[in-house]
Amino acid sequence: xxxxxxxxxxxxxxxxxxxxxxxxxxxxxxxxxxxxxxxxxxxxxxxxxxxxxxxxxxxxxxxxxxxxxxxxxxxxxxxxxxxxxxxxxxxxxxxxxxxxxxxxxxxxxxxxxxxxxxxxxxxxxxxxxxxxx
Amino acid sequence: xxxxxxxxxxxxxxxxxxxxxxxxxxxxxxxxxxxxxxxxxxxxxxxxxxxxxxxxxxxxxxxxxxxxxxxxxxxxxxxxxxxxxxxxxxxxxxxxxxxxxxxxxxxxxxxxxxxxxxxxxxxxxxxxxxxxx
DNA sequence: ATTGACCTTAAAGTTAACTTTAAGGTTATG
DNA sequence: CATAACCTTAAAGTTAACTTTAAGGTCAAT
Numbered sequence: 001x002x003x004x005x006x007x008x009x010x011x012x013x014x015x016x017x018x019x020x021x022x023x024x025x026x027x028x029x030x031x032x033x034x035x036x037x038x039x040x041x042x043x044x045x046x047x048x049x050x051x052x053x054x055x056x057x058x059x060x061x062x063x064x065x066x067x068x069x070x071x072x073x074x075x076x077x078x079x080x081x082x083x084x085x086x087x088x089x090x091x092x093x094x095x096x097x098x099x100x101x102x103x104x105x106x107x108x109x110x111x112x113x114x115x116x117x118x119x120x121x122x123x124x125x126x127x128x129x130x131x132x133x
Numbered sequence: 134x135x136x137x138x139x140x141x142x143x144x145x146x147x148x149x150x151x152x153x154x155x156x157x158x159x160x161x162x163x164x165x166x167x168x169x170x171x172x173x174x175x176x177x178x179x180x181x182x183x184x185x186x187x188x189x190x191x192x193x194x195x196x197x198x199x200x201x202x203x204x205x206x207x208x209x210x211x212x213x214x215x216x217x218x219x220x221x222x223x224x225x226x227x228x229x230x231x232x233x234x235x236x237x238x239x240x241x242x243x244x245x246x247x248x249x250x251x252x253x254x255x256x257x258x259x260x261x262x263x264x265x266x
Numbered sequence: 267a268t269t270g271a272c273c274t275t276a277a278a279g280t281t282a283a284c285t286t287t288a289a290g291g292t293t294a295t296g
Numbered sequence: 297c298a299t300a301a302c303c304t305t306a307a308a309g310t311t312a313a314c315t316t317t318a319a320g321g322t323c324a325a326t
Contacts (some may be wrong), residue, residue, distance in 0.1 A: 039322080056266070079247065088197060110221060116212055119212060130188070170291080170293085269324100273322065277316100282311095284311105286309065286310090287306100287308075291305105
C-alpha cells in the first residue's frame, strides 16, 4: 500500500498542508502514523476523507457538521443522526434560496427601472433600498 | 428639529450604539455634531441613513459596497455607478441561487433515498457526499 | 558538504462586522 | 449628593476557516 507524506497528500487532494494539519487539530482527520523523524505518513484513504470534507463544504456544511458526520462514520453510528444533520442542512438551503429569490425579484425589477443615467438624486436603486418595509 | 444622542438614535434605529460608532469609523455615518461635553448629537435623518444601511445589508451588500453607495449619494454622484454596484450584486445573488438550487436538488433527492434507519455503513447521504464529481 | 525543498510546532494574522472590556467623564433623579 | 444610567475613547475579543510567520529539523541531489 502506498503511503504519503503531507505534501504528497496535499498535492493529491488539493488541500493545503497547513489546512490538513488544521483539520487534524479540529478532529476532522485522525492523527496519522509518523516516521522515525516525526513526519506524518498517510494511507491512501486519507485522500477520500479529504475529498469528503471538500464536497461537504461545497454543500454548505460547516466543519462542525462535517465533524459530526465523520464521527458517525468512524463510530459506525446511527443513520438517523446523519439524516437529521442533512435535513437541517436542506432546510437552511431552502430558506436561503427563498430569501435570495425575494431579493432577486425586487433588485432586478429595480434595476430595470433605473436608466443608469443622471445624478443620484431620485435614483430608483437608492430609493428601493431606503424604502421602509 | 429634534436631535438625538447616540442612545436615542440606537433606540430609534435598532442599531447598537457601538455599531453606530463603528459605522462612523468606517465612514458609513458622517461625523456628527457634538455637545459641550463631547456627546454626539444626531439630526433626524441619521435614522433614515441607518435604516438604509440595515436594508442594504439585508439585500446582501457588504459594508464596503454600502459605503460606495452612500458616498455616491453624498457626492450626488453618477447614477451609472450605483447601477453597476447593484448589477454586480444581482449577479452574485443569481449565482448563489443557482448554486444553492443545484445543491438543494441533489440533497433532497438523497434524503428521499435515505430511510434514516440502520448503521452508517452504506448510508446514501454519506455516499452522495463522498461521490466524486 | 551544502543547497533547496521538504517537514515539525506554536503562535499570530486574516476577513467581516461587529461586540466586549476597560477606564473614565456626564447627566438625570431621588 | 449619591447613585444609576448615560456618554467618551481605545483596544481587545468574537466567529469560521483557514493562512502566515517564525524558528528550526530532515531529506534528496549535486
